[in-house]
Amino acid sequence: MMFDSLKLYLKQERASNTDLLAQTPVHLEKIKEHRQTGRIHYSGKLKNLSIYVSERGVSIRGSLAKYYLDDNLQTLTRQDTEQAINKLTDDLHIPVKKADVFRIDFAYNFVMKYEPTIYYNYLGGSQYFSRFRQPKSLYYKNGKRTKLFYDKRSEAKNKAVELLQKNGQ
Incomplete structure (x- = not known):
């Protein structure tokens, strides 16, 4: 964290x-x-x-x-x-x-085997949060907090930043 x-x-x-x-x-x-x-x-x-x-x-x-x-x-x-x-x-x-x-x-940051969007359908609801699916991200929002899931590798690629990955992945 x-x-x-x-x-x-x-x-x-x-x-x-x-x-x-x-x-x-x-x-x-x-x-x-x-x-x-x-x-x-x-x-x-x-x-x-x-x-x-x-x-x-x-x-x-x-x-x-x-x-x-x-x-x-x-x-x-x-x-x-x-x-x-x-x-x-x-x-x-x-x-x-x-x-x-x-x-x-x-x-x-979670290192995932597959593209992050594949996992979004398996992430259900979150108590006290509304779920919002976007083409490349998933948000859970309530009045004070937001939980966001998105592809950090895609962000890095768009910003021309090389990511170092663990275990040669």
């Missing part, structure tokens, strides 16, 4: 002596300044992560695996996850460990 996409929010009051609005944007790429009702805020990127900075705090959204490992095809270990958060702290110069987590996607 690994963490993938997440949404974090660091409130200004939890950032110790760091002025987030003044200090964070200088560490971003593709910075845009926004003015609304006399207030200023910034949006930008840190690799694949979307960062939004206001006088109230910093919002961080995106794939932690992609940020740390340059793709989301590999599994982040618990140690990798801690190192990724430390790297994010170093790159942004803010105490990311003090941020609140508003969304986190957990992922796991």
Whole structure:
């Protein structure tokens, strides 16, 4: 199991002596300044992560695996996850460990003998979830959660990324 996409929010009051609005944007790429009702805020990127900075705090959204490992095809270990958060702290110069987590996607890659779509008919219902079959994926959704099954090899091929498989498969 690994963490993938997440949404974090660091409130200004939890950032110790760091002025987030003044200090964070200088560490971003593709910075845009926004003015609304006399207030200023910034949006930008840190690799694949979307960062939004206001006088109230910093919002961080995106794939932690992609940020740390340059793709989301590999599994982040618990140690990798801690190192990724430390790297994010170093790159942004803010105490990311003090941020609140508003969304986190957990992922796991299964190595299958056949194409994933073959298995979808054998996956029945899931209590408290609605089932949605798509041409190349299967979703189970309720008001707060989504379970998604899809072909990671196909995604890797579309992104020209080579997958390493176990046991020579």
